[in-house]
Amino acid sequence: MYSGTEDVGRIRRRTFLDWLFGAGLAILSGTVLYPVLRYLIPPRVKEVTHTSVVAGKLSEMLPNSGKIFAFGGRPAILLRTPEGEVRAFSAVCTHLACTVQYRPDLRHIWCACHDGHYDLHGQVLSGPPPRPLEPYVVTIKGDDIIVSRG
Helix, strand or coil: CCCCHHHCCCCCHHHHHHHHHHHHHHHHHHHHHHHHHHHHCCCCCCCCCCCEEEEEEHHHCCCCEEEEEEECCEEEEEEECCCCCEEEEECECCCCCCECEEECCCCEEEECCCCEEECCCCCEEECCCCCCCCEEEEEEECCEEEEECC
């Protein structure tokens, strides 16, 4: 027969199992909720604020070619048209923020994600992009191609 005097100073099995279950549930909740909260509340990242950058060398850019470069922490595209004019745009597609690329065979800018097409002035030719690409100012000093925000 259970007298009750044996439990003095000891943790009962039921209390230990309740504590173990509660601790396990708290750990499980933390491992599920922490990534969700980190996704919903991203950490503050210091934004890079470059106003101009040397994007490349004019001697390396052949006519009818393009190049992706980093500008202010985001991708940008540098183009040399078939006529030899140099232009620069944001390389972030205005549809779903994919990176665009230059297609020498089509002679325009193309977004591979959803088949969006932009002309050599960054205007939308076809596809789902709702707005043109953001243009940048291009300055050529010697052999350097300097791109800056307009």
